[in-house]
Amino acid sequence: MxxxxxxxxxxxxxxxxxxxxxxxxxxxxxxxxxxxxxxxxxxxxxxETRVTDAIKRQLDEIPFAHTGFFSNDPMEALADHLIARAPGDLDRVYFVSGGSEAIEAALKMARQYFMEIGQPERHKIIARRQSYHGNTLGALAVGGNEWRREQFKPLLIDTSHVSPCFAYRDRRDDESEEAYGQRVADELDAAIREHGPETVAAFVCEPVVGATLGAVPAVPGYLKRIREICDEHGVLLIFDEVMCGMGRTGYLYACEEDGAAPDLLTIAKGLGAGYQPIGATLVSSKIFDAIHDGSGFFQHGHTYMGHPAACAGALAVQKVIEEDxxxxxxxxxxxxxxxxxxxxxxxxxxxxxxxxxxxxxxxxxxxxxxxxxxxxxxxxxxxxxxxxxxxxxxxxxxxxxxxxxxxxxxxxxxxxxxxxxxxxxxxxxxxxxxxxxxxx
Ligand code: PMP
The missing domain is CATH 3.90.1150.10 (Aspartate Aminotransferase, domain 1)
Structure with missing residues (x-):
């Protein structure tokens, strides 16, 4: 041992x-x-035996079938469940094995989307300081935690970072929460203009910041303003709900409370509740259609995506949340x-x-x-x-x-x-x- x-x-x-x-x-x-x-x-x-039983039943039926060859029932049912409750026009689910993989998929989907629609110069990702989006190289690159990034910097793609929305430390005494939210959101507008909007692919942030700040929600209006800025410049918006999503904040998707919907949304932890390793990237119809009608093929993939036992476990988790x-x-x-x-x-x-x-x-x-x-x-x-x-x-x-x-x-x-x-x-x-x- x-x-x-x-x-x-x-x-x-x-x-x-x-x-x-x-x-x-x-x-x-x-x-x-x-x-x-x-x-x-x-x-x-x-x-929770309703979850462990569902996983055992699935293992007895078919434990694994590669998604390059087969679909499977729990994967289809879980995607339907998630999309039926999802905000905005999120319409498709790309299943992976965890949070970092979900972020990697979101970043590459954003990039491929712009290739498909004939805007190949859009490749830059903007994120926020003091953020965490995972430990794989792409996710680490967009993350803004200097301590985690420091020794791997030569390996990371170039990303830029704006301020997080952190009222406890950054709101001025003479400023309302709303005014603070607008001010800090407008940093994104300035950053996009500085880079040149035609070069920026996506902005990524957590609606409620977990690991790096310790459960810090955006102030009211901030995420709506972020949505407006992204729309104005044709930039895709990615919400990372790996930690804050799937009911943790009292809403299935945390951004529901903020009244703002993203183009891509990542989930993981609460999706399978730890009973199985699973994550997912939810994708808007605009992005799916561009890929579907374009090359027809998202150039990405992992061996265990849409794993039947993981999807059966996650579906059971989501049903327990509703039933109870x-x-x-x-x-x-x-x-x-x-x-x-x-x-x-x-x-x-x-x-x-x-x-x-x-x-x-x-x-x-x-x-x-x-x-x-x-x-x-x-x-x-x-x-x-x-x-x-x-x-x-x-x-x-x-x-x-x-x-x-x-x-x-x-x-x-x-x-x-x-x-x-x-x-x-x-x-x-x-x-x-x-x-x-x-x-x-
Ligand atoms: N994004 C956020 C917001 C996270 O909190 C985490 C994990 N702490 C990740 C991504 C990465 O997830 P995983 O550890 O499953 O790769």
Whole structure:
């Protein structure tokens, strides 16, 4: 048992042995309340038999059939389910195995679209600073997390980045939220004009920023203005809902709440809820038609796309969400969890901000609440929160701040959609203990 090499070569972890609702049990029988869904993945907890049964049934029928040769029923049914509920004119689904693959597909579709319609000079991608879109090279290139990009820079395609919409740190005191949203969205307009609109293919952003900022929603009006700017310049709009989508914010697609629909939309984590690896890129009819009527072939593909067992699992997940009215529970429990966090940390000297939507909440930790000064990254406050929380039997998702001080250490909470008030009490109690010890 000493040959696995994952991200942190020096770390050793407990062994996950069993799932029990919102809890994971390790091989010693210790229970961990999963308050982050891993990384916003496990939206149904860890023992939903309606999902595991559906996967087993599918494995007994046909476990795998390459999509270069066959279609399959769960893939078709899942695509119908997703499109029937999708915003705007999203009309087709391209299934892959995870979030990074979904982003790669979206970027290449955007590029191919412009080739198909006779605008080959459009190739540039604009994204935002302090963003994360995955770790494969294309996704890393559009991501704006300098720490993740630094050592791989020579391998990355050239992309440019505008400011994220991050009102806690960037809104001026004399500015309304709306005015701030318009100002920061207009950075995109300026960037497109500077590059020359005829060279820009797409803009990509997360409607609610997960990993890099810690559950930061756009202010009202921001995404609508982004949509207008993209339309004005003929630029495609990609929403990355890999983390915030699939019900996490209380809406199946997070952008519904913002009243803005993209041309391409990526989803992954909550789609399969961790029961199977799956992601997808939803595509507007405009893009599909251009490829269909043009070369007829999207020049891309992966071996496991549209995997029958993965699609059967994801379809079962989505049905459970509807049958059990879980989006309602996300909104109700989300409001309760936020209120409980505000009660516990609302006056905490080291908590600068509590934010988010639905069961997608962030707590930003600062050295000083009034000045919003971040902790020195060398203190590794986030790592201390994680270690103490795990010791207490709580999974949360703490992340370090940025070196330039634009974001402090923060903790992301994304518990399963099935949590109740007792779980909320346990989460806030244990998180409070972990934070108090980490900032001491
Ligand atoms: N986009 C966003 C917004 C994400 O949060 C993530 C994963 N944290 C990804 C893309 C990449 O997904 P994956 O890890 O499944 O490749």
């Amino acid at each position: 000493n040959h696995v090499f994952h991200r942190n070569a020096r770390a050793s972890y407990p062994v996950a042995a069993k799932g029990d609702g919102v809890y994971i049990l390790d091989s010693e029988g210790k229970r961990y309340l999963d308050a982050s869904g891993g990384a916003a993945v496990s939206c149904l907890g860890h023992s 009215n879980l989006l309602e529970n996300v909104r109700a429990m989300g409001a309760k969890l936020k209120a409980a966090l505000e009660e516990r940390f609302g006056n905490h000297h080291h908590v600068g901000d509590i934010r988010g939507r639905g069961l997608f909440l962030g707590v930003e930790l600062v050295e000083d609440r009034a000045s919003k000064k971040c902790f020195d990254p060398a203190r590794k406050v986030h790592a201390k929160v994680k270690a103490k929380a795990m010791e207490l039997g709580l999974m949360c998702y703490p992340m370090g701040g940025t070196i330039d001080g634009r974001v402090g250490d923060h903790v992301l909470l994304a518990p399963p959609f099935i949590i109740d008030e007792n779980h909320i009490e346990e989460i806030v109690g244990k998180l409070g203990e972990a934070i108090d010890e980490a900032v001491r």
